[in-house]
Amino acid sequence: MAVPSSGQLCLAGIAKEKYYNNYTSAAWPPFDIKDIGYELNNMAVGSQYGTINTDSTSSPDGIAPYCMSEWYGYDHDATSPAAWSNMSATTVNVFCWVSSAGTVPAAMVSQGASTTSPFPASSCTQEFNGTSWSVGGINTNVRKGINNSAIGTQNAALAFGGFANVYSCPQTSEYNGSTWSNSNNVPIGIRFTATGGNQNSAIFAGGCTTTVSTCVREYNGSTWSSGNSLPTSVYGSTGVGNQNAFLLTGGRCGTYNFCTATREYNGTTWSTGPSLSTKRYFAAGAGNQNDAKVAGGCCCYTGPIRTVSGVEDYNGTTWSTGTSLPDGRASMASGGTTACMWAVGGYKYGGSPSYYCTNGYIWGSPSPSPSPSPSPSPSPFPMEI
Numbered sequence: 001m002a003v004p005s006s007g008q009l010c011l012a013g014i015a016k017e018k019y020y021n022n023y024t025s026a027a028w029p030p031f032d033i034k035d036i037g038y039e040l041n042n043m044a045v046g047s048q049y050g051t052i053n054t055d056s057t058s059s060p061d062g063i064a065p066y067c068m069s070e071w072y073g074y075d076h077d078a079t080s081p082a083a084w085s086n087m088s089a090t091t092v093n094v095f096c097w098v099s100s101a102g103t104v105p106a107a108m109v110s111q112g113a114s115t116t117s118p119f120p121a122s123s124c125t126q127e128f129n130g131t132s133w134s135v136g137g138i139n140t141n142v143r144k145g146i147n148n149s150a151i152g153t154q155n156a157a158l159a160f161g162g163f164a165n166v167y168s169c170p171q172t173s174e175y176n177g178s179t180w181s182n183s184n185n186v187p188i189g190i191r192f193t194a195t196g197g198n199q200n201s202a203i204f205a206g207g208c209t210t211t212v213s214t215c216v217r218e219y220n221g222s223t224w225s226s227g228n229s230l231p232t233s234v235y236g237s238t239g240v241g242n243q244n245a246f247l248l249t250g251g252r253c254g255t256y257n258f259c260t261a262t263r264e265y266n267g268t269t270w271s272t273g274p275s276l277s278t279k280r281y282f283a284a285g286a287g288n289q290n291d292a293k294v295a296g297g298c299c300c301y302t303g304p305i306r307t308v309s310g311v312e313d314y315n316g317t318t319w320s321t322g323t324s325l326p327d328g329r330a331s332m333a334s335g336g337t338t339a340c341m342w343a344v345g346g347y348k349y350g351g352s353p354s355y356y357c358t359n360g361y362i363w364g365s366p367s368p369s370p371s372p373s374p375s376p377s378p379s380p381f382p383m384e385i
Contacts, residue, residue: 003023005072011040015038055079057078058074092358094112098162104340106154107154107336110136115356136178150286150334151197160186168191171186172184188209190215192206196239199221201243206233211233212253227267230270236250237259238250240292247263258299260278280296280298284333310325326361
């Protein structure tokens with residue numbers, strides 16, 4: 001319980017807030033109170049009963065005359081608000097990464113489109129250690145253009161579909177942390193799908209074959225099988241979750257038909273969830289069916305297609321507005337959880353060289369919470385690139 005924001009204050013209560021994170025604690029700090037006493041200056045600038053938590057929205061300034069009123073609202077176990085921080089750029093000039101996997105500090109991306117015209121597909125892999133990117137194993141396939149939701153981990157990733165010299169690829173490949181190997185092909189060539197799951201239990205929904213599709217396919221670590229189709233055809237949606245609890249949201253089903261719809265899959269049937277507030281496709285995504293985050297993407301209302309920076313959070317029942325990305329971009333490779341999401345690459349409108357991006361962002365608290373003291377006992381269409 002924080003220090004009250006008004007009314008009479010108690011020196012002992014401030015000491016308890018600093019020591020127990022509880023202004024009204026019935027327990028006393030376990031040392032001789034008569035000897036140590038309560039000193040506003042030492043509690044404000046020193047370590048008496050614990051150091052000041054500067055993440056609290058209200059805290060003493062540590063400057064004489066050390067007024068009691070400066071403690072109003074002080075919360076010793078407050079945490080700083082989460083924010084987007086910079087993620088270093090990949091070491092190769094590739095954007096719109098085909099596949100991604102893992103969480104910070106062990107994420108990876110593979111393949112994608114080179115940043116120079118005519119934007120050829122690549123086979124490179126990059127691995128992130130929490131600070132910087134390094135080169136991983138070369139993929140056995142060269143491709144670009146699958147939606148960029150994470151599947152698996154840095155040492156057990158899955159990539160499939162996309163396109164290179166043909167319009168839609170069926171190839172599936174698996175990564176063991178050092179090398180890629182081919183697995184059984186998807187029954188159909190597919191690109192721009194919503195994806196989820198892990199290397200041995202993956203799912204994709206929608207996407208493009210020769211036309212916009214309603215198809216759903218599930219992977220068991222060896223072969224692909226058909227799942228129940230989507231109610232409507234869509235591509236460029238964001239997917240999170242797994243085969244038995246999958247969330248698909250946003251996307252596009254026509255030249256200017258952008259979607260806000262959310263669909264949920266329980267392994268057998270699809271149901272309709274609440275709509276996004278912003279029409280978007282090729283948005284980054286993280287989380288699971290009941291705790292999801294989508295960031296950025298492309299949208300079009302009455303004018304040209306544009307990239308957006310807006311973020312929306314899902315709690316399993318409703319979508320709410322989150323903290324926007326520092327800039328608007330689409331088709332980022334992404335993964336992680338809603339507490340620590342990462343997204344890298346993609347593209348944004350504004351012209352070369354800023355048009356194609358190799359850097360990224362990480363969502364999360366910029367500093368850890370203070371450790372509590374011990375308690376007492378008891379293109380116009382760039383997605384075609």
